[in-house]
Amino acid sequence: MGRTMEVVGDSWTLLIVRDVLLGHRRFGELERTLGIPKNTLTSRLKTLVESGILEARPAGDGSAFLEYEPTQKGRALMPAILALRQWGRDYLGHSDSDPAVVDAKDGKPIARIEVHAQDGRVLGADDVRLVQPA
Amino acid sequence: MGRTMEVVGDSWTLLIVRDVLLGHRRFGELERTLGIPKNTLTSRLKTLVESGILEARPAGDGSAFLEYEPTQKGRALMPAILALRQWGRDYLGHSDSDPAVVDAKDGKPIARIEVHAQDGRVLGADDVRLVQPA
Numbered sequence: 152m153g154r155t156m157e158v159v160g161d162s163w164t165l166l167i168v169r170d171v172l173l174g175h176r177r178f179g180e181l182e183r184t185l186g187i188p189k190n191t192l193t194s195r196l197k198t199l200v201e202s203g204i205l206e207a208r209p210a211g212d213g214s215a216f217l218e219y220e221p222t223q224k225g226r227a228l229m230p231a232i233l234a235l236r237q238w239g240r241d242y243l244g245h246s247d248s249d250p251a252v253v254d255a256k257d258g259k260p261i262a263r264i265e266v267h268a269q270d271g272r273v274l275g276a277d278d279v280r281l282v283q284p285a
Numbered sequence: 286m287g288r289t290m291e292v293v294g295d296s297w298t299l300l301i302v303r304d305v306l307l308g309h310r311r312f313g314e315l316e317r318t319l320g321i322p323k324n325t326l327t328s329r330l331k332t333l334v335e336s337g338i339l340e341a342r343p344a345g346d347g348s349a350f351l352e353y354e355p356t357q358k359g360r361a362l363m364p365a366i367l368a369l370r371q372w373g374r375d376y377l378g379h380s381d382s383d384p385a386v387v388d389a390k391d392g393k394p395i396a397r398i399e400v401h402a403q404d405g406r407v408l409g410a411d412d413v414r415l416v417q418p419a
Binding site: 154236239249251266 | 365387
């Protein structure tokens with residue numbers, strides 16, 4: 152996980168990926184929704200493209216804008232991002248004006264992100280342990 | 286999630302919480318397993334205690350050492366930490382010498398961390414959307 156944190160460990164990085172995953176695709180949109188300094192956003196987007204988490208491509212509307220799309224590697228960060236979001240809402244508080252994350256098919260809020268055993272039991276932090284390979 | 290990243294967004298912070306959750310409780314152990322500079326570890330532990338994620342208490346063995354224990358708030362980071370670890374193993378590679386995370390009860394590797402709908406369907410990144418409150 153040390154390498155994971157080298158790639159996504161900057162506090163802006165996961166926020167940018169979250170916003171791209173959730174539909175903000177353009178520099179100006181990201182700048183506005185995140186309130187991030189322009190030069191910080193530029194450098195984080197460059198790193199995210201170099202890491203293969205986002206792709207930059209010309210906007211579909213024929214304008215000169217670039218759009219940032221998540222790659223498969225970027226989309227695979229969704230469980231981690233939603234688990235961090237859930238923790239923040241549980242322990243740092245949330246407001247009624249926060250957007251909800253819903254199942255696109257039926258519009259219902261997603262289930263809580265939990266750790267499960269192979270047989271489906273929910274595992275708490277005290278129910279898992281780390282085993283060194285033999 | 287902006288506030289979440291303020292609390293846990295430093296690249297060392299989640300690594301320290303991971304190691305404490307997985308059983309490393311003392312300064313010297315954390316310093317050794319993480320290869321983190323002493324002054325960085327000191328300041329991150331201080332922040333984690335102030336944020337209510339870890340508690341410092343005298344070691345159970347009567348020595349002068351402090352032990353860091355995760356609080357409920359700290360233990361609740363487990364799904365996010367395991368989801369980030371899973372992503373790193375999937376996309377940044379892993380080695381046979383990496384420890385495995387297992388169910389303490391039966392010793393089997395835990396299930397993959399996934400996003401689920403309320404009816405149990407696994408949701409990919411394209412199956413969820415963000416809805417602004419009305």
